[in-house]
Amino acid sequence: MAPTTSKRPIAHQDESLDVCNEDCRRALRDPEALVHVATRLCKAFTNRPSVYAGQAHSRSKFDQFCRLHPPMFDGKADVMEADNWISRLEKIFRAIDCTEEQMVEFATYNLADVADVWWIYTRKLIKQELGEETPITWTRFKQVFRDQFFPEVFREAKAREFADLRQGDMSVHQYSLKFIELSRFAPYLIPDESRKAQKFERGLHPQILDRLIALKLRNFDVLVDRAMIVEEYLQSREEQFDKRKRKQQIPKQSLSKKPFQSSGQMPPQNNKPQQNATGQHAMCQTCSKVHRGKCLMGTNTCFKCGKLGHRIRDCQDDQRCG
Incomplete structure (x- = not known):
């Protein structure tokens, strides 16, 4: 089905188009005038801004904004996160060259939970103050946002720090x-x-x-x-x-002294009893007793008879002893 052309005039049509319509009636009698009118019509439609040009441009900016993965803000994080959120958004806005109105629109789109509820009621109050036709600037948005989520008392504390x-x-x-x-x-x-x-x-x-x-x-x-x-x-x-x-x-002696390496045997002991200055036998270093000759402690040898296989307490009754 072929599309039909509406004969109802457009309300916002330029005055130049009205002049062209009058020239068209004269051009029917003059071929040269017809060419002149056609040229004027082409220029009029070319120079006339499109109704959707502004919307398309805004949509293109929003697509660029989304592709840069802007952060969300829910109002539940630490107060420092609020200031960091503003800083990251401003970095994106500088990259895509947004207008003040677009900056507010895009930023509030990325509010969630508590922050989103806050903005719904705050926007109404600001619009009542400014009027519905006056756009909210980015400076005004940052002011009310920081007063709520990054209060002045905290900013002053950070300044002192x-x-x-x-x-x-x-x-x-x-x-x-x-x-x-x-x-x-x-x-x-x-x-x-x-x-x-x-x-x-x-x-x-x-x-x-x-x-x-x-x-x-x-x-x-x-x-x-x-x-x-x-x-x-x-x-x-x-x-x-x-x-x-x-x-x-570290003591110097310990540097030259070789460490004792255990090979499963006891270190050699001096079993010979030592004598003191008076000629008497000194205390044995192995059994802590005073005796003559070689110390038999730990050798499984009878201290009385010197034979193997029994202890001294069994020596009187044992036939092997004596």
Whole structure:
């Protein structure tokens, strides 16, 4: 079925089209005028903006936004996550060049759960204040969003934490990452590159600071690099000092003395009784008794008769003894 053409005029038709319609009636009597009218009609329709051009452009931006995998926010996470969510979205918006109105529309699309319910009622209040025809700017959205999910009292606490930040037990690398993370809450403390480097330098460990302060490094990246080099040198020197200290604590005799290696036999013992200065027999080191001759402890030998196979308590009744 062939499509039918409506004869009802379009409400938003340009005035140039009305002039062309009048010229068309004259062109029926003049062929040259007909060509002129046709040319004017083509220009009128070409220069006239499409009704769906704005919608198509907005849809294209939203597709680009979705392809960059923007994060969702449900309002249940830590307060720091709220600020991180805003930062990640703004990075995406800069990449696809969004308008203020698109930024608000795309951001609120990625709200969920508690955050989504909050925005439904907050949007109504803002529209009552601004009017339905006035779009909500991204600046206004960030203001109400942070007041709800990233309150000022928390931002001030983070600013104080940055002001008091020191390296302490952290490595230089960990300290630099913490410095960068907290610096966004107090940018007024580091208004330029030189102030930023000075702030970082003052928080370094004293041993590192002593070796860098005379250099007057005023570039943050260069300062961090030099601080890491000094830190590595100090750690290497400390390890060498600990090795020398451990060697000095080991007795010199134990280094030359060979350790006893067990072969399943008892170490040789001196079984001969020793005599003291008076000529009397000293206490035996094996049985802790005073006796003459070789000690028979542990040899399964009779202490009385010196024969094998019986003990001394059986010696009087045993025929083998004597």
